[in-house]
Amino acid sequence: MAELKPLSKNTDLPMRSPKTVMELPRLGCLYPYPLSFMRCLLRRVMSEMWEINGTIFNLDEEGFGEVVYEITTPNAVYSYVIFSKKLSDSKRSDRVIAEDWDMTVTLCEGQIDQDRLEFLRKNVPLQEKGRVDSKCLVLSRANKSMRNFEYVIDCLSNGKQPDLDKIAKVGYIFRTTAVYGSGKFGMSDWDNLRKKYVDFAKPFSAEMFSCYMIRHFSLELANWVARGRSPEAAVELDDGIKRYIGIGNATGLGMAPYLIKHPMLIANWIEVRETSLARIIQYKSPDRDSLGNLECLIMKAAQHLDEISTDNPEQNVLNNRAVNEVNKCLEWIKANNETLVNWQELIDHASQNYHVETQELINAILTEVYAKFILDLESELNIDENYRMQPMMKLNTLKSLIEKNYKWALRYDFTKSSSTETFWYRSEEKQEPRLGKKSLDSGIEKEMMMCIARDVRSCFDEICEIEGSNTSITVAHFAFSRPHLRYIIRRIQTMGLTQYGEIRANLLDADVLPIHLLRCKLSFFGVGKFDPRSKKWVRNTMFQGAPLVSDIGNEYTDTWCFPIRPKSSEKLN
Amino acid sequence: MNTLILGVFLSGLSLVKNLINISFNELLSLLSRVFEAVYGHEHDYQEMAQTVFWLESHGHSGINKLIEKLPELDAVKNIYLPPPCITKEIITIDCCGGSLFTNAHLICDLVFSETENYGVTKVAIINANDPYALIGYLGSAFNNSLSSHLITDKFSAFISPGSSYPIIYSALSCKKIEWTCSKHEDLIDMSHIKNHEPRIDSIKQKSFYEVALNNGLSISMLNYEKLNLIADRILVPSTESSRLGAGE
Numbered sequence: 001m002a003e004l005k006p007l008s009k010n011t012d013l014p015m016r017s018p019k020t021v022m023e024l025p026r027l028g029c030l031y032p033y034p035l036s037f038m039r040c041l042l043r044r045v046m047s048e049m050w051e052i053n054g055t056i057f058n059l060d061e062e063g064f065g066e067v068v069y070e071i072t073t074p075n076a077v078y079s080y081v082i083f084s085k086k087l088s089d090s091k092r093s094d095r096v097i098a099e100d101w102d103m104t105v106t107l108c109e110g111q112i113d114q115d116r117l118e119f120l121r122k123n124v125p126l127q128e129k130g131r132v133d134s135k136c137l138v139l140s141r142a143n144k145s146m147r148n149f150e151y152v153i154d155c156l157s158n159g160k161q162p163d164l165d166k167i168a169k170v171g172y173i174f175r176t177t178a179v180y181g182s183g184k185f186g187m188s189d190w191d192n193l194r195k196k197y198v199d200f201a202k203p204f205s206a207e208m209f210s211c212y213m214i215r216h217f218s219l220e221l222a223n224w225v226a227r228g229r230s231p232e233a234a235v236e237l238d239d240g241i242k243r244y245i246g247i248g249n250a251t252g253l254g255m256a257p258y259l260i261k262h263p264m265l266i267a268n269w270i271e272v273r274e275t276s277l278a279r280i281i282q283y284k285s286p287d288r289d290s291l292g293n294l295e296c297l298i299m300k301a302a303q304h305l306d307e308i309s310t311d312n313p314e315q316n317v318l319n320n321r322a323v324n325e326v327n328k329c330l331e332w333i334k335a336n337n338e339t340l341v342n343w344q345e346l347i348d349h350a351s352q353n354y355h356v357e358t359q360e361l362i363n364a365i366l367t368e369v370y371a372k373f374i375l376d377l378e379s380e381l382n383i384d385e386n387y388r389m390q391p392m393m394k395l396n397t398l399k400s401l402i403e404k405n406y407k408w409a410l411r412y413d414f415t416k417s418s419s420t421e422t423f424w425y426r427s428e429e430k431q432e433p434r435l436g437k438k439s440l441d442s443g444i445e446k447e448m449m450m451c452i453a454r455d456v457r458s459c460f461d462e463i464c465e466i467e468g469s470n471t472s473i474t475v476a477h478f479a480f481s482r483p484h485l486r487y488i489i490r491r492i493q494t495m496g497l498t499q500y501g502e503i504r505a506n507l508l509d510a511d512v513l514p515i516h517l518l519r520c521k522l523s524f525f526g527v528g529k530f531d532p533r534s535k536k537w538v539r540n541t542m543f544q545g546a547p548l549v550s551d552i553g554n555e556y557t558d559t560w561c562f563p564i565r566p567k568s569s570e571k572l573n
Numbered sequence: 574m575n576t577l578i579l580g581v582f583l584s585g586l587s588l589v590k591n592l593i594n595i596s597f598n599e600l601l602s603l604l605s606r607v608f609e610a611v612y613g614h615e616h617d618y619q620e621m622a623q624t625v626f627w628l629e630s631h632g633h634s635g636i637n638k639l640i641e642k643l644p645e646l647d648a649v650k651n652i653y654l655p656p657p658c659i660t661k662e663i664i665t666i667d668c669c670g671g672s673l674f675t676n677a678h679l680i681c682d683l684v685f686s687e688t689e690n691y692g693v694t695k696v697a698i699i700n701a702n703d704p705y706a707l708i709g710y711l712g713s714a715f716n717n718s719l720s721s722h723l724i725t726d727k728f729s730a731f732i733s734p735g736s737s738y739p740i741i742y743s744a745l746s747c748k749k750i751e752w753t754c755s756k757h758e759d760l761i762d763m764s765h766i767k768n769h770e771p772r773i774d775s776i777k778q779k780s781f782y783e784v785a786l787n788n789g790l791s792i793s794m795l796n797y798e799k800l801n802l803i804a805d806r807i808l809v810p811s812t813e814s815s816r817l818g819a820g821e
Contacts, residue, residue: 095819097816131594134596182598183596186599186789188596191786192786192787196787388713389678391682391683391685391686392685392689425809426809427816428808428809433819434809434816436809443809445613446806446807475682476679476682476687480654480679483616483617483676483679484615487614
């Protein structure tokens with residue numbers, strides 16, 4: 001039988017249990033940390049000093065037209081191609097089902113000639129309705145944030161810098177609404193990308209780079225349009241403010257099925273994260289320097305959360321409570337800094353006294369304190385996914401595997417109608433994943449396979465039905481006459497080889513909160529400032545506080561986590 | 574055909590009208606939706622998709638073969654196999670006239686499991702169509718630790734332990750499918766293929782895969798549309814209220 005190796009040779013690391021870590025509400029409280037994908041990407045961009053130059057800047061005064069940036073890395077040349085157009089306010093939508101956008105983009109291999117540009121011009125603005133090719137790595141689009149874009153242009157064209165209080169409320173001037181990679185619409189497959197384009201061989205690296213470039217373009221566009229409107233009076237955006245402007249993102253249910261479809265990948269990302277924390281607990285002890293860093297980061301994180309502006313009351317409660325609790329934690333650390341001998345004491349204190357949101361915030365801060373100590377784990381983020389059947393496994397072994405790893409799933413009572421009230425389906429509108437209520441909506445017969453807990457239950461029940469008659473038969477014999485169970489059997493077998501296993505939730509429950517799934521994945525991207533618009537979609541901010549393209553080549557400190565409002569035009573990095 | 578020529582050939586193909594260039598991810602996803610649309614969750618539709626995908630991505634025209642068979646697959650929903658007849662000498666599996674596109678994985682599970690237990694397994698698969706569906710599984714058996722010899726009326730195939738790709742030979746006159754799977758290569762009777770030239774060797778399959786991974790796969794637009802027509806059956810019509818099911 002194939003074995004997955006633990007990430008650390010030291011198997012005595014104090015890893016948290018799957019029971020603690022894999023509960024969905026906790027996963028929905030994760031914060032970005034040093035191995036989040038956009039942090040990994042920028043460390044590479046900055047350390048390798050990628051060159052990013054505009055080679056075509058063909059925009060009219062209002063910023064409509066085409067732009068091509070050429071990106072030179074130590075390994076290859078890429079082009080980032082942008083089509084910017086006038087869009088009426090009525091057409092501007094964050095939804096996947098939108099048909100038109102302010103900006104459409106692609107990241108592709110090599111330099112761009114006129115023929116290539118023409119091909120991209122015909123296809124990229126169409127997004128899902130176009131076709132690109134395997135030289136394209138990412139296809140994406142973005143819309144202006146109406147709240148901020150016009151305001152920033154107005155200020156700059158009148159010779160003023162925008163008010164930071166206003167910027168702080170949103171944090172970006174453009175917002176991406178979909179970022180596609182991995183072979184969609186004819187693009188390069190992930191397996192091809194990771195072999196051929198080493199610069200983007202880490203998970204979601206090309207997608208994150210695309211978002212970084214949209215941010216870069218949005219800042220250049222603001223300066224361009226302001227200058228076009230008022231050539232004499234316009235000023236350029238201050239660098240400190242530019243760094244504080246990120247790129248917005250709207251994420252909906254489309255992200256949720258990914259987490260269920262790729263449990264090995266998610267389990268691996270969790271394992272890397274937990275290994276980071278366990279390593280710190282095992283090998284690092286509080287001292288003057290680390291305690292000083294920790295205290296500074298706690299204050300920064302508290303301010304960061306305090307500055308988040310959302311009109312979602314639940315998120316405000318979470319943020320306010322986390323601020324209060326980390327401040328209490330800060331007091332506790334100061335009171336105990338002479339006697340604190342290991343970080344487990346801090347973790348224990350947090351788990352006994354604070355809510356899950358605060359516990360995970362403190363864990364993320366600890367990984368920031370020791371970022372350099374865990375960076376080697378970055379190489380472990382990739383994994384080859386294979387959910388292969390192990391047909392010679394005995395049925396009683398499979399049963400034991402379920403009892404050991406899926407006790408959580410067996411606890412749900414699927415005879416209760418509320419346990420299966422929700423169903424997930426794909427709409428004929430761009431195959432958008434949607435949620436339905438069994439008692440209200442049609443489409444249950446076409447539901448998506450999001451029901452892992454229920455399927456495990458079915459499998460377990462069918463094993464129990466034949467128990468006593470012959471449990472020493474192989475899984476192959478069992479599945480031969482029960483092909484409907486084969487998928488869940490190979491999933492149970494495969495996930496049994498991972499340390500963290502499945503996300504523990506019944507996604508069919510009447511009260512399921514898919515937003516936890518979204519935030520879990522977004523934390524691995526490195527996204528912050530969650531602004532839930534409902535339980536089904538969330539706005540958030542990427543790359544806020546990150547270095548600018550013009551900072552490449554300068555000394556880089558990887559400390560832009562928990563971005564906070566700069567004081568006037570102070571530089572953040 | 575060497576890799577370079579094959580690459581140019583495939584790229585050129587995509588320029589020809591009525592062909593569409595699609596990525597592996599797109600094809601696998603499309604096939605998965607096709608089988609989900611036909612069989613729902615009553616069968617391992619992802620594995621069925623993988624069966625056809627393997628053939629297509631290794632140069633065995635999986636899509637064309639599936640398209641030929643689709644009307645029949647779509648019409649016959651009951652694809653459950655009767656229990657296999659297992660004796661000391663041979664396992665007999667009656668496919669009742671069905672296609673191996675839908676059941677190859679179940680049969681392979683059984684064969685590999687028995688071989689692991691007993692060292693060697695002889696199988697007769699009767700009343701079965703589309704023996705090609707078995708090819709992709711031969712190399713996946715337990716980290717390539719098993720040796721197999723497959724005889725059908727369309728082709729014969731052999732794989733030795735450690736190899737990822739079977740070698741394909743010409744057909745032998747054989748009304749049923751005969752498959753010998755063994756932990757030890759020397760337990761397999763290879764007299765049928767001795768001195769025969771392979772029709773498709775492992776290098777050719779590997780090259781096709783690598784070039785296709787790099788450039789994408791060119792498939793006929795007509796076939797692509799036929800597959801999508803079936804795949805789209807899993808989609809739910811959109812209404813004003815259903816739009817709220819993904820947010821405002």
